[in-house]
Amino acid sequence: MSRVVLVAGASSGIGRAAAVSLAGRGHRVFGSSRGWPGEPPPGVEPVTLDVTDDASVRECVDDVLHRAGRIDVLVYSAGCYVAGAAEETSPALALRQLDAYLLGAHRLVRAVLPAMRRQTAGRLIFMSSSAAVAAIPFHAVYSASKAALEGYVDAVRYEVAPFGVDATCVQGTSVRTGAADAALHAEPLDSYAIARDAVVERFATTQRDGGPPTAFARTITRAVEARRLPPRYRVGIRAKALPALRALLPDAVFRRLFARKFGLPSGK
Known part of the structure; x- marks a missing residue:
């Protein structure tokens, strides 16, 4: 059955791949961007959306409802991440991070739920992101925003179930999206320089060298078409193994191993 899908963040990365996949399956896809850099993919109807602006969110949703008469699915793949130590990150920059991943999602949820x-x-x-399972050093507000998003979605599932609405998260790691090149960087302090620069570059490299977003697009398409949604999908072996390792290993052991992954001397 064809569905009307609004994909937030469809101009690049996972959002673009998902929009292309869904359009190819015959769904009517509205793909949003703050400003499309070029022509949208074939079959994707472009809409303008700034998830950090209440008026923009309302106008976007009203536009889709006017043109399609309904919204069956919201896919939220918008945002960018903040890199840097917690001490280096100003409250204003931390708020920008939360605005992108949590508050932006909340604005869209409130806008689409009446329909x-x-x-x-x-x-x-x-x-x-798997950062919701294991927080990434020098990406504290990014990790916190993803963990907050997952808690938000878990609660929303209870609230909307009586209305026939369902919600889920898609977790994953190391995907090539261009996010590393668009990252926001905190104001650096010399005290953190050696460890911070190594970890931030390692995290960025895993994204630049990661796999294409097609696996995530397939998972999102499956979620759109599935009879029922699980609370979350995990894409890739590492994303599936991480929660099990976190649950099975003593916390001190897990933290040492995770610190070693990022070249840090200790996970204490």
Whole structure:
């Protein structure tokens, strides 16, 4: 069955790949961007959206409803991440991070839910990260925003279930999206320079050298078309193994191993 899908963050990365995949499956796809850098992919209808602006969110959702008459699915894949030590990160920059991944998602949820409740059907699909399972050093506010998003979605699932609406998160690691080149960097302090620079570059490299976003696009497409949604999808072996390792290993052992992964001397 063809569905009307709004993909937030469809101009690049996972959002673009998901929009292309969904359009190829015959769904009517509205792909959002703050400003499309070029022509949208074939089959994707472009809409303008700034997830940090209340008026922009309302106008975007109203536009889709006017043109399609309904919104069956929201796919949230917008945002960028902040790199740097917690001490280096100003409250204003931390708020920008939360605005991108949590508050932006919240704005769109509030905007699409009235239509979904009237339809007594709908799906909310959010791109998360394995950083919600194991926080990444020198990416504290990024990790916190993804963990907050997952807690938010877990609660929303209870609230919207009586209206025929469901929600899920998609976790993964090391995907090539261009996010590393668009990262926001905190104001550096010399005290953190050696460890911070090594970890930030290692994290960025795993993204630049990661796999294409096609596996995530396939998972999002599966979530759009599935009869029922699980609380979360995990894409890739590492994303699937990480929660098990976190649960099975003593915390001190896990932290030492995770610190070693990033070239840090200790995970204490």
